[in-house]
Amino acid sequence: MNVTAAQKRLIEKLGVFFEGHGETPAEARIVGLFMVADQLEWTLEEIQQTLGISKSAANNAINILLLKQQVEYVTKPGDRKKYYKSKIEQWLTHVEEHLEKALEVRLLMREALEQRTKATKEYNGALKEMIDFMEFMLSHHHELFNKWKKLKGKA
Amino acid sequence: MNVTAAQKRLIEKLGVFFEGHGETPAEARIVGLFMVADQLEWTLEEIQQTLGISKSAANNAINILLLKQQVEYVTKPGDRKKYYKSKIEQWLTHVEEHLEKALEVRLLMREALEQRTKATKEYNGALKEMIDFMEFMLSHHHELFNKWKKLKGKA
DNA sequence: TATTTAGTTCATAATTTTCAGAACCAAATA
DNA sequence: TATTTGGTTCTGAAAATTATGAACTAAATA
Numbered sequence: 001m002n003v004t005a006a007q008k009r010l011i012e013k014l015g016v017f018f019e020g021h022g023e024t025p026a027e028a029r030i031v032g033l034f035m036v037a038d039q040l041e042w043t044l045e046e047i048q049q050t051l052g053i054s055k056s057a058a059n060n061a062i063n064i065l066l067l068k069q070q071v072e073y074v075t076k077p078g079d080r081k082k083y084y085k086s087k088i089e090q091w092l093t094h095v096e097e098h099l100e101k102a103l104e105v106r107l108l109m110r111e112a113l114e115q116r117t118k119a120t121k122e123y124n125g126a127l128k129e130m131i132d133f134m135e136f137m138l139s140h141h142h143e144l145f146n147k148w149k150k151l152k153g154k155a
Numbered sequence: 156m157n158v159t160a161a162q163k164r165l166i167e168k169l170g171v172f173f174e175g176h177g178e179t180p181a182e183a184r185i186v187g188l189f190m191v192a193d194q195l196e197w198t199l200e201e202i203q204q205t206l207g208i209s210k211s212a213a214n215n216a217i218n219i220l221l222l223k224q225q226v227e228y229v230t231k232p233g234d235r236k237k238y239y240k241s242k243i244e245q246w247l248t249h250v251e252e253h254l255e256k257a258l259e260v261r262l263l264m265r266e267a268l269e270q271r272t273k274a275t276k277e278y279n280g281a282l283k284e285m286i287d288f289m290e291f292m293l294s295h296h297h298e299l300f301n302k303w304k305k306l307k308g309k310a
Numbered sequence: 311t312a313t314t315t316a317g318t319t320c321a322t323a324a325t326t327t328t329c330a331g332a333a334c335c336a337a338a339t340a
Numbered sequence: 341t342a343t344t345t346g347g348t349t350c351t352g353a354a355a356a357t358t359a360t361g362a363a364c365t366a367a368a369t370a
């Protein structure tokens with residue numbers, strides 16, 4: 001077997017966390033597997049057998065992770081198999097994208113604010129402040145990301 | 156009717172967004188309703204009828220929102236009804252909590268890193284960097300939140 | 311050409327989530 | 341005490357999500 005019992009437990013814990021953040025159980029466990037296992041490159045069959053899920057479940061999950069750019073595959077000469085692996089270098093981009101998307105709600109909130117009655121001053125003020133905070137976060141995040149990238153020599 | 160057709164459309168749009176962020180359809184629409192409607196305080200029956208959902212769906216959703224502190228209710232003397240309303244002042248706390256929780260994954264990642272083989276240098280380095288970034292974000296967020304609070308005279 | 315293999319697709323089964331409707335409870339009122 | 345009212349709970353249905361297993365492709369191999 002390619003992972004120890006202790007590793008399996010950790011994969012499950014990571015799995016539960018990622019499930020709670022929008023991934024399917026199968027996706028979540030594949031992400032976990034790639035994070036804890038010594039082995040970095042996995043065939044579909046190995047994934048399937050190690051996680052104890054069906055071939056199609058593994059295939060579906062892997063393809064969704066490929067779409068989300070969380071996973072990629074490499075090939076080997078004279079070998080028809082695909083070797084899937086974490087695209088871990090992409091994580092910073094993902095965090096950035098995720099934040100941007102989460103803060104997009106401010107656009108709908110602005111729509112809400114604009115159409116609101118002017119009578120509810122206090123509520124409108126709180127809503128406005130929420131929107132302003134999101135703008136504040138957005139701009140400061142750009143700073144933060146740049147600071148980090150500079151710190152790590154990525155920019 | 157307590158909301159216009161245009162408001163209903165906006166409620167649905169907000170509903171879809173919040174559904175995409177972990178709320179049930181009913182919860183998501185209540186949050187939307189409280190955000191766009193002129194009326195700030197709503198009885199269960201009004202919510203139910205305005206959103207066209209069942210009494211129990213409305214009740215369940217409201218109680219979950221109460222638990223999550225997204226909603227509160229006020230009462231009126233000699234009136235047994237509860238008047239539910241957005242707890243919008245709480246939003247900053249919610250954002251803080253949400254971020255902390257999202258970054259908690261770093262603890263599991265650290266576990267993963269600690270048990271990993273030392274053979275996969277590059278991967279381990281990337282994982283370490285991810286964890287470091289989360290720490291970086293966490294500390295800078297505290298700064299950001301304080302800066303914001305000061306700016307808004309909340310601290 | 312027949313067979314094996316890696317991966318995909320499809321039908322459907324299992325599970326989970328969410329909701330509707332009815333029954334219910336407790337407090338207030340008639 | 342009987343009735344109304346606001347809210348809660350329960351059961352089961354509907355819908356959505358995931359996963360299974362089998363059938364299938366296409367490429368490689370025997």
